[in-house]
Amino acid sequence: MxxxxxxxxxxxxxxxxxxxxxxxxxxxxxxxxxxxxxxxxxxxxxxxxxxxxxxxxxxxxxxxxxxxxxxxxxxxxxxxxxxxxxxxxxxxxxxxxxxxxxxxxxxxxxxxxxxxxxxxxxxxxxxxxxxxxxxxxxxxxxxxxxxxxxxxxxxxxxxxxxxxxDAQTRPRMAVLLDYLWYEGGHKALQYGLKGDGRRFQLRLDERWLKASEHGGEMLDEIRLHLHSGGKAGYQGYIRLKQTACEASQWTERVSLGSRSALVPVRGVDVEYEVAEGEGGMSWGDLDNEKKEIIINGGSPMCFLSIHLKQIEHGHLHKHYDYDSPWCFPASVSESEKGENRLVTIRRKGGGRSDVPDFEDIFDNPKLLGEIYDY
Incomplete structure (x- = not known):
């Protein structure tokens, strides 16, 4: 030198x-x-x-x-x-x-x-x-x-x-949201989708809203996909359509050493409802066999695809691909009946990608959603 x-x-x-x-x-x-x-x-x-x-x-x-x-x-x-x-x-x-x-x-x-x-x-x-x-x-x-x-x-x-x-390549916003989930701890579905089977609410705290830049309105329609886990194969999907996105505040219990306390949390509540007759299936119209797959079978064969739309524009946002949905395994649980019915849809586990490994699944379908932990 x-x-x-x-x-x-x-x-x-x-x-x-x-x-x-x-x-x-x-x-x-x-x-x-x-x-x-x-x-x-x-x-x-x-x-x-x-x-x-x-x-x-x-x-x-x-x-x-x-x-x-x-x-x-x-x-x-x-x-x-x-x-x-x-x-x-x-x-x-x-x-x-x-x-x-x-x-x-x-x-x-x-x-x-x-x-x-x-x-x-x-x-x-x-x-x-x-x-x-x-x-x-x-x-x-x-x-x-x-x-x-x-x-x-x-x-x-x-x-x-x-x-x-490279003018032909755009990074997928869905991959970025997965990075925020795995690496950053910004979990969009940490509270789950909760509702009566026809209407659901998704809570997003302000930490996720800030990290995602776009806010709750970016999470457009959501589809719950069903698979039989056997020869019957793919059963179709239930389509949830966003109807509202409003500021909200709630409390969470946090641990403070040997004690715990309720602390206020700010964010938004995103409201969804089942889109009847607009593609997909109605939750209320599912036959008993499909309900058995979803609820009693522990729902190893359910997946969510969250479809995205661009809200913010400008040099920090315009180069992303918003057309590819954000996909991952999901679990569905149901409690109570009648007026008190509560259906909860969550991201399954938390350490699984949107691309299953099908090699071992062919011989053992129960592994789907379980074998690709990080």
């Missing part, structure tokens, strides 16, 4: 590596300003390899001081290209390291349309060129946002950076 810089000081220098120099962890928005990374060497035992501050994720351990202070801060290396995180970002160093803390101030930006100022190195991290790319520009989707496969295009004369995307 030293030889390359000294050989032709006026030439632009590009440094390529898989590891990174500044690279925010995916739960940190690119727009986070005045963040600081270590200028000194980092021990592999510090949180993770080079991750002491979670702002240089996937970075390196040794020779950090000479690289940052001799080459990057003064701009002797003009551009660095890195990968590792499958998340596109552009970073610059904006302050000298402190005498005691040895920290360098950094700033992150979204690369598309970015023009780098002169005077310091432009630190580029590319997204993923094959799989779906991760992204968190402004804290959207609790840090689990996604983009199409992509690469970076740099004009060294102007310092302008652009993202080149």
């Amino acid at each position: 030293q030889n390359a810089v000294e050989k032709d000081p006026a030439a632009e220098k590009l440094l390529l590596s898989h590891f990174t120099y500044v690279n925010y962890a995916t739960d940190i928005p690119l727009t986070t300003g005045n963040s600081k990374i270590d200028a000194d060497n980092v021990s592999p035992g510090d949180i993770g390899p080079g991750d002491r501050d979670n702002l240089d994720e996937g970075s390196f351990h040794d020779n950090r001081k000479v690289l940052y202070e001799t080459y990057l801060l003064p701009g002797k290396i003009h551009y660095t290209f890195s990968g590792h995180s499958h998340r596109a970002g552009v970073y610059r160093l904006t302050g000298e390291p402190g005498y005691v803390t040895r920290k360098i101030t950094t700033r992150g930006d979204y690369p598309d349309g970015y023009t780098h100022p002169d005077g310091t190195a432009c630190l580029l991290v590319a997204g993923s060129g094959g799989p779906i790319t991760r992204q968190n520009r402004e804290g959207e989707y609790a840090g689990y946002g996604m983009e199409a496969p992509q690469g970076l295009k740099l004009d060294t004369e102007s310092g302008k950076v652009n993202i080149v995307r």
Whole structure:
């Protein structure tokens, strides 16, 4: 590196590596300003390899001081290209390291349309060129946002950076909602759909509403699919149509050490009703054989498909596929009778994907919904 810089000081220098120099962890928005990374060497035992501050994720351990202070801060290396995180970002160093803390101030930006100022190195991290790319520009989707496969295009004369995307690919919003469910703990169906068999209510707390960005109205119609678990096969579906979405508040009991207390929870109540005669079956018209499959059989062969619609628009939302439904196994239970009848539909288990593994199911249908736990 030293030889390359000294050989032709006026030439632009590009440094390529898989590891990174500044690279925010995916739960940190690119727009986070005045963040600081270590200028000194980092021990592999510090949180993770080079991750002491979670702002240089996937970075390196040794020779950090000479690289940052001799080459990057003064701009002797003009551009660095890195990968590792499958998340596109552009970073610059904006302050000298402190005498005691040895920290360098950094700033992150979204690369598309970015023009780098002169005077310091432009630190580029590319997204993923094959799989779906991760992204968190402004804290959207609790840090689990996604983009199409992509690469970076740099004009060294102007310092302008652009993202080149796969125009045929859009990340599925249904997959993002599954990420929020599994990884983030934002569970849209944690309370279940509850009703009398013809009308149902779904409660969504404010934590899920914030993480999903779109709110309850994004969850359009819901279909409960029935399978016999035997030769009779697929039986059809019951279609639930959204009729209202209103702000609500309720209480939940939480544990406080040896005691517990009721705490208020804010959110929305989304109302559904069975869409009679509009495709699918009516809950009330199910014959006894189908009811036996659903209720008494423990409902191993029920699935929900939640159909989505785009509510919010703009650069954080427009690139998603909202046409693919969100699908997963479900359980159905029934209690009481008559006026007090309560039917509850929940996501089954909580650790199952929307794609069953059919290899073992052929010989043992009871495994459906049970064998693909994470």
